[in-house]
Amino acid sequence: MASITVRLSDEDHKLLQLYCLMTGKSQNAVLTELLHAELDRTMPGKRQAVANRSAAGFWQAIGISSPGADAGDDEWARQVIADLGDDADRSAA
Numbered sequence: 315m316a317s318i319t320v321r322l323s324d325e326d327h328k329l330l331q332l333y334c335l336m337t338g339k340s341q342n343a344v345l346t347e348l349l350h351a352e353l354d355r356t357m358p359g360k361r362q363a364v365a366n367r368s369a370a371g372f373w374q375a376i377g378i379s380s381p382g383a384d385a386g387d388d389e390w391a392r393q394v395i396a397d398l399g400d401d402a403d404r405s406a407a
Contacts, residue, residue: 320345373391
């Protein structure tokens, strides 16, 4: 599971803390729900396409029809999906 740092204004952080107290949810749960809702709204179906980690899912996620059954293309797509989780490695470089 990846982790990120979120920078909020002091006011937004206080509002988030109040919201968490009112709802009994953690800050992580609230931010994750908001992120999921926005991603699902702007990119419907993409979460499932990426989650299945298949080459066809990759092509579907980026909105391109699959180039065919070429094994090299499938392996490339799988590698791109696998590398999506490596943001920390790239930012440290």
